[in-house]
Amino acid sequence: MSTASVIIIGAGISGISAAKVLAENGVEEFTILEATDRIGGRIHKQDFGDVSVELGAGWIAGVGGKESNPVWELASRINLRTCFSDYANARYNIYDRSGEIFPTGFAADSYKKAVDSAILKLKSLEADSAGQVAEEAPSSPKTPIELAIDFILHDFEMAEVEPISTYVDFGEREFLVADERGYECLLYKMAEEFLFTSERKILDDRLKLNKVVREIQQSKNGVLVKTEDGSEYEANYVILSASIGVLQSNLLSFQPPLPRWKTEAIQKCDVMVYTKIFLKFPHCFWPCGPGQEFFIYAHEQRGYFTFWQHMENAYPGSNILVVTLTNEQSKRVEAQSDEETLKEAMSVLRDMFGPTVPYATDILVPRWWNNRFQRGCYSNYPMISDNQLLQNVKAPVGRIFFTGEHTSEKFSGYVHGGYLAGMDTSKSLLEEMKQSLLLQPLLAFTE
Ligand code: FAD
Structure with missing residues (x-):
């Protein structure tokens, strides 16, 4: 079993920007678990007919x-x-x-x-x-x-x-x-700034590819994350960047289950294909x-x-x-x-x-809907919806912090929404970490 102070699930733009903010603020102990064999998520280039085309964000x-x-x-x-x-x-x-x-x-x-x-x-x-x-x-x-x-x-x-x-x-x-390097080269550029890379390859073992998270357990003391290949990771906190479509599916299970206000908000958000x-x-x-x-x-x-x-x-x-x-x-x-x-x-x-x-x-023909790590392309909040719906999708549940384009108040659906959401989530988590450190001596005193 590996331990880290933060586990980030997903290496799309929000997961990478969240990790970057943690690293910049001195949190070096993190692990990024990514289900596929690459970083980028919905930013994905592919060679086609002698050029590079963008299957996702273009x-x-x-x-x-x-x-x-x-x-x-x-x-x-x-x-x-x-x-x-x-x-x-x-x-x-x-x-x-x-x-x-x-x-x-x-x-x-x-x-x-x-x-x-x-x-x-x-x-x-x-x-x-x-x-x-x-x-x-x-x-x-x-x-x-x-x-x-x-x-x-x-x-x-x-x-x-x-x-x-x-x-x-x-x-x-x-x-x-x-660009022949693809939209995704933005993510490699960001990753280079805080992960160990060589010759445009990420070699840092804090990034773990082909790790499909299936279960997130949390208790008073921390989180335990289980992947499909039987690995287990422990940490103090999780940042979860899986898409709204994945959250609506049954890929991930939570122990204890997510509260009703959370699951209802997740199900209410539309997914565009x-x-x-x-x-x-x-x-x-x-x-x-x-x-x-x-x-x-x-x-x-x-x-x-x-x-x-x-x-x-x-x-x-x-x-x-x-x-x-x-x-x-x-x-x-x-x-x-x-x-x-x-x-x-x-x-x-x-x-x-x-x-x-x-x-x-x-x-x-890209197949975003049938991709079990995406289940659609981007969130689409109802045209007339109160801000509470988004706030509930975004709100942390205990030690689990939610990020991704679908948690961006102003820019949901977009690459910049994912980028800014990752930064915001890490800032909220850093604040939470600071508060819990401040509380520790007090708790020791009362115990
Ligand atoms: P993602 O990129 O989805 O990252 C989440 C990561 O989590 C993925 O890598 C996924 O593999 C991983 N993951 C999921 N489940 C698990 C699991 N159980 N365990 C481990 N890892 C997991 N935006 C624009 O600004 N301009 C555009 O032109 C544009 N066009 C688009 C066209 C298409 C076809 C699509 C699909 C999207 C488009 N978007 C566009 C939206 C934009 O791509 C997204 O908003 C943004 O990339 C989302 O980033 P993210 O980090 O929130 O999520």
């Missing part, structure tokens, strides 16, 4: 505002290669099933109507939660273009409907990471001029292969397209073979660009 969202996004700062320090993404043009590149692009005026009007209706919807939810009746009922989208815009607005661009702290605080610009499907082609057949990086397919089924991006701005000559599916559509494609998904994607592309479109030579 953008640094919130740049150019009054405050500086800390992840943007980290990225600048290591010259992470990024490309500005201009989503605003997507609304002018909406294709119908016969390959026609909707006229600009019509698309702009439909967009405006959809934004107005989403704002009404928000107001009616607000009124509902206050026990009142909204003045005007929102209309629901029906036609393919309305459904496509509704999908873009709700699953991508809620910022047009309600203020989102990421954009209000850090700015409205978003940059796509297009967001699947970027990468397709490699022998050549480029889509328009690549200015304002054409993103395009939309309008189909009678909401979210059916709706949102497309070409990778020519990020990697010229790569001949890669990315289509993003969410929630039910993500779960549907995760459950079928990649060949079936490829067939569906090809039929959509041939609707948009004609029957001569060449067949893709490769496809990559």
